[in-house]
Amino acid sequence: MTVSNVKSNVTTYLNYINGEWVPSHANEKQGSVNPANKEEVVAYVQKSNEEDVNQAASAARKAQVQWRKLSGATRGDYLFKVANELEKRIDKIAKIMTKEMGKTLPEAKGETARGVAILRYYAGEGMRKVGDVIPSTDNEALMFTTRVPLGVVGVITPWNFPVAIPIWKMAPALIFGNTVMLKPAQETASTAAEVIKCFAEAGLPAGVVNMVTGPGSVIGQGIINHPDISGITFTGSDQVGKVVGQGALARGAKYQLEMGGKNPVIVAEDADLDLAVDATISGGLRSTGQKCTATSRVIVQSSVYEIFKEKLLSKVKQLKIGDGLREETWMGPCASENQLNNVLSYIQQGKKEGATLLCGGNKHEEEELENGFYVQPTVFENVTSSMVIAQEEIFGPVLVLIKVETVEEALDVANDVKFGLSASIFTTNINKMLSFIQEMDAGLVRINAESAGVELQAPFGGMKQSSSHSREQGQAAIEFFTSIKTVFVKS
Template identity: 35%
Template sequence: MKINMYIDGEWVEALSGERKNIINPANGEVIASTADGSVDDAKKAIKAARKAFDSGIWSNLSAEERAAYLYKIADRLEEKATELAFLETLNNGKVIRATTTADIPVAIQTFRYYADQVKELKKESYIRADSSETIIIHEPIGVCGLIVPWNFPLMMAAWQIAPALAAGNTIVLKPSELTPVSAFKLFEIIEEVGIPAGVANLVLGPGSKVGNELAESLDVDKVSFTGGTKTGQSIMHAATSNMKKITLELGGKSPLIMFDDVDFEAAVENAMFGIFHNAGQVCSAASRLLVQEPIYDKFVERLAERANKIVVGNGESENSEMGALTNEFHMNEVLSYIKSGIEEGARLVCGGKRLTENGLERGFFVAPTIFADVNEDMRIVKEEIFGPVLVVQKFKDEEDAIQKANDSIYGLAGAVFTEDMDRAKRIVSKLRAGITWINSYHLAYVDSPWGGYKQSGIGRSLGSAGLEHFMEMKQINIHQHVKPVGWYAN
C-alpha cells in the first residue's frame, strides 16, 4: 500500500521525496510505504487550509449543507467498515474484536452525531428594556491543526475532524507517523464525497516537525492534540505564538476503587478489562487498582489467575483477547517500567516479560503484568506506563480510598465498584477526574464530554462541548436607530 499526503485536493509526495515503511507490530512485516513529510509540507497544507477558509467555500455553507457531507462520510465509512477494521488491526496491533465492535462503529457514530448537532445549533436572542436586541451566534474559529495519536487512529481522528468540519473550519490532520493507514483511507472518502479542495488536508510526518509547525504557525487558529502530557506541554507553549485556541487530551493514571461488597468474579473481570483492554494503551486505562483490605489478598490472587489466561496473540485472530503494543520503542519503554517496579521493591504477581513464544517472536507483545504491595513513591504508581501493567494498592475506608485515588498529577478518569449506591455517589463526587464510572469501566458515548482535570488536559472532546471548542461566540448588539448617549454636557 502506497500512502501519500492529501493537500489542497491533491495526493502528493513529501516535498523532500522521502518515504518510510509502516510495519505490522504483530510480526514486523512491512504493510505500507508512506510519504515522510516535514515542516515545508506542513506549511503547504496550512497555506491550503488558510486559503480555503478565507475564501468562505466551506464556512459560508449552511449548517445543513455541511452536515450533508458528514452524513456521506459516515455512510462510506459504514460501507467500508470490515476493511477499515482489518487495516486498523494490521497497522496498530489491536485485536479485531475491538476494531470491529468499537473503533470503527464509534468513528461512524461521531460523524453522524456532529452532523445532527450542528443542524440543531440555535442562536440566542435577548430583547432589552430599551427595545434593543442582543444576538449571540457561533462562528468557526478558522484553520485547525488536529494531531491524533496511534492508539485509536481512526476513532480519535473522527473525534476531531467531525466537529471541526461541522463548525465550518478548515483542517490539517496529522496522524501518528506510526499509524497513518486508516487516516489515509478516511481521506480517500473525504475526496470521494466531494469536500472542496483545501478544506481538509492530510499531512504526514514526525510530531517534532509537522506537529510543532501546526502548533507554532501564525496561520493556524486552533490546535487540538491527543497524546502524552510532556508533548502536550510543548504544544501548549508553542501555541502562544498567536494565542491560538487549544484542546489537549493528555495522560492519565486512573484509579479503580474496589470495595469488599462487590460481586467478586464480575469485579475481577472488570478490573482486567480496565487495564488490559487495548494492551493498556488507553489514556483512561484503570492502571491503579485500589482494593479494600478484607478482599485484597484474595482479589490479587484471583486477578493473577485470570490474567495469566488472557489469550495474547496476533490481532487478526478472532480468538485473541489482547494484541501487540504498537511499536518496538514503546514496548521497550513498558519493559523498562516493569524493571523499575521490580528494582523498587514491588511484588511482581504475574507477567513482567516480553512474549516470544507460539509465533509471537517477531511482534511487540508484553504479558499482562500485575504488581502488588506497591507504595505511592514508586515510578510505576506515579507515572503513566501506557501498557498492560497494573499496580494494586490496598485501602481501609472511603476516606483512604479517596485520598489515594486523588494522589496523582493526572485527573482523566476513575471508577468505583460497590453495591452501596450512596457510597458510590459520594466517592465519585470527590474524585478529581473528568470521566467517572460506577460499577463499569471504559464505556464512552459520543454525546458526552471526554477530557480531564489537572495535567490530563484542557478542554473536552465529544458531546456538545466538543463542537463548542471548535467555534467562537460572537455577541451582536442591535439598535434600530442611532440615539444620543446623553453622557456629555457639551
C-alpha cells in the same frame, strides 16, 4: 523506519492536500511495521517537511472562506456522506488498523463503527441552535449571540485510536465551519489515510480536509507555529501536550489538550468481586493497556483483597495473547518496539522499587510470538502510592494492586497523582458512590463499570494534568471549535 528501497507490492500512501493525493516535498517515505511481525511492512507513508505544512495550511485557509458560508445543514450532508463511505470500508480499515497498530480485529471494527456513529452525530449538529437572544436595555434594539468558526484547525492525533480520535476532532471542527489539517501519528498513518479517503470520496470541496504525515518534531511543530492555523486540538502525552500548549499560547492560537491518565479503580468490600475483576481486566488490559482511560491502579479494601487478587490472577493467566487478526486472540502486541521497551522499562522500575511481581513481567519469547512486540500481562502488588509505577502513565498491560483499609483512604490514594482523566468504583453502597462522585478528581467517573469507557454524545476530558480543561465530544465540542459573537441591532 525510514526507507530508500520501497517494496513494489506494498501500498504507498501520499499526503492529501487541496483535494489531491500528492507526494511530500522531501521525497522521503517511512515504512509502517506490523507490531505482530516486525519483518512485515504494512505500508509506506510520506515523511514530510515544513513546505508540506505550509501548502496544506494555505489550502485550508483559502477553502475556509467558502466552507464557513455553507449552512450547517449542508455541511452536515457532507458528513453523512463521509459516514456512509466509512461504513462501506469498515472491514478493510479495521484490518489495516490491526496490522498497523496491533489491537484485535473486533476492537478495530468496533472503533471504525464508532467513527461512523460520530460522523452521523455531528452531521445532525448542523441543525442545532448556535446562539441565544439576550434582552437589551434599549427597548428599540435586538441583541443576540451567534457562533463563528475559528478558521483553520490543526488536528494532532495519537496511534492508539487511529480512526475514532481523528474523527471525533475533525467532525465537530467541520460541522461548525472550520477547515482541517490532520497530522496523524506516523505509526498509524496508513489507517488515517484510509479514513481521509472517505472524506475525499464524499466530495468535500478541495482544501476543506488536508492530511500531512511525518515526524511530530517537524509536522507537529509546523502546525504549532503556523500563523494560518487558528486552533490546535491535540491528544497525546503530557510532555508533548505542554509543548503544544505553550507554542499555541505564544502566538495567540486556541488550543485543546488531552494528555492521558493514571486511572484508578476502587474495589470496596461490598463490591460484586466477579464484576470488578472482569471490569479491571477489560479496562486495564484490552488494547494492550494502550488507552488513555485504561485502568492502571487497582485500589482494594483489605477485607476482600486476597479474594479479589486470587480471582484476578486466575483470569489474567488465561488470556490468549497473539496476532490481533486471529480469532482466538484476546490481547495483541504493543504498538511498536519503542512502546514495548517503554513498558518493559517500567516493569523493571517496579521490581527495583520493591513491588512484588505476581505474574507476567517479561517479553513473550514463544516461537510464534518472538517476531512481535508482545509483553506478558503484568500484575504487581505491595505497591505504594509514591512508586513510579503508581504515579506515571505506563500505557501498557500493567496493573498495580494497592491495599487500603477504608474507602476514604482509597480516595486519598486515587487522587494522589498528577492526572485526573477517568476513575471507577465498585460498590453497592449508595453513600460510597456519592462520596466517590463528589471527591474523585477526574473528568469521567464511573460506578460499577470499567474506567475505559467513553460515549460519543457525552463531554470527555480530564482534570489536573490530564487536559487543558476543555472538553471534547458531545455538544460540548462547540465550545472549543467556535467563538461567541455578540450582535447588537438597532433600527
